[in-house]
Amino acid sequence: MNAVNRIGTKVRRLAGATVGIPPRQVDFQFDEDSPRYMYADNATASLFFAVLSGFFPPGEMFFVESVRHYRDRIADEKLKAQVSGFIGQEAIxxxxxxxxxxxxTARGLDTAPAERAVKAGLWLLSRLSHRQQLACTTFMEHFTAALAEQLLTDEAFRSQADPExxxxxxxxxxxxxxHKAVTYDVYNLVGNAWHQRVLSLPLVVASLTPPLLASWIWMMIREGSIKDWRDLSRGVSLLLGRKGFVTRILPHMPAFFTRRFHPDQHDTSSLEQEWREKLFGKEGEMLSLWRNPI
Ligand SMILES: [Fe+2]
Ligand SMILES: [Fe+2]
Incomplete structure (x- = not known):
């Protein structure tokens, strides 16, 4: 069953598109000839991204559900459209x-254990109050936005990844x-509590770090790469070294815990415009994969 049905929504393209959050229907073609390790010909780092990919479907469903709890409280037409765009984008x-x-998985890089592991972590978060769940979602969306910005600005990272x-x-x-500000704007609407935002850090870290590490290690054991000391040390350094991909995201985290935080305080609009043009503009690299151009 595809994720659009699992999340239980029809993609509301028009509503989201009117406020700059268009759910783009894209169909990726995965090439059998693409390298087994998508990043830097390195198993350790590539398996980390495979785990992240395993985490996304259950994680994004959690994000959507945490907003859905409050959807009927949203009266503002613009925020309604933004929420529609957010749900549509996450579903795709x-x-x-x-x-x-x-x-x-068909290539032997099985992501199912990562999906099961993250579901267990998210189940723990789903025991919290609806408002605390939404606070956790705003934190995870902040992290995801920082990850996204890093990916789109880190030329050294992208040059080592398989282009397809x-x-x-x-x-x-x-x-x-x-859509980085949408869940936060809904949280503002239902009552932004600073202590809940602060609490979301240990809650998310305690719930999701063990599944992340366990899944990553499990995939490396299955792949046999955990015994390859050179691959392991290079992969860990690429991600967690002084200038590692994940390391460079971390300085963005403290801003979330300031009392007057809002995602739009960190302006990424010109970066977004640059990438909209690069991927979906007239000569866009992904134009041929896009089924519902606006
Ligand atoms: Fe997403
Ligand atoms: Fe998101």
Whole structure:
């Protein structure tokens, strides 16, 4: 069953598109000839991104559900349209990541354990109050937006990734930036509590870090790459070293915990415009994959 149906929504293209959050129907074609390791010919780092891909469908469903709890409280037409765009974008992200996960699994890079592991972590978060769940979602959306910005600005990272598989991540990153403020605006509407935002850090870290590490290690064991010391040390350094991909995201985190935080305080609009043009403009690299151009 595809993710659009699992999340239980029809894609509301028009509503989202009117406020700059268009759910783009894209169909990725995964090439059997693409390299087994999508990033830097390195198993350790590539499997990390495979785990992330496994995390996205259940994670994005959680994000959508945490907003849905409050959807009937939204009276403002603009925010309603933004929420529609957000739900539509996340539904399509989930669907395409499920397709990527099926492709990886068919190649022996099984993402199902990562999906099961993140579902367990998200189940713990789903025991919290609806408002705390939404606070956790705003934090995870902040993290995702920082990840997206890093991906779209880190030329060194992108030059080492397989260009075809990278497109899926670039499209996803662009749309994460386009809708980065939506869950936060809904949270503001239902009552933004600073202590809940602060609490979301240990809650999310405690619930999702163990599944992340366990899935990553499990995939490396299955792949046999955990015994390859050179691959392991290079992969860890690429992600978590001084200038590593994940390391460079972390300085964006403290802003979320300031009392007057809002995602739009960090302006990414020109970066978004640049990538909209690059991917979906007249000569856009992804124009041929896009089924519902606006
Ligand atoms: Fe997403
Ligand atoms: Fe998102």
């Amino acid at each position: 992200h989930s669907r395409e990541h499920e397709r990527l996960n099926a492709f990886l 598989l990278l497109k899926l991540w670039e499209w996803h990153a662009l749309e994460e930036l386009e």
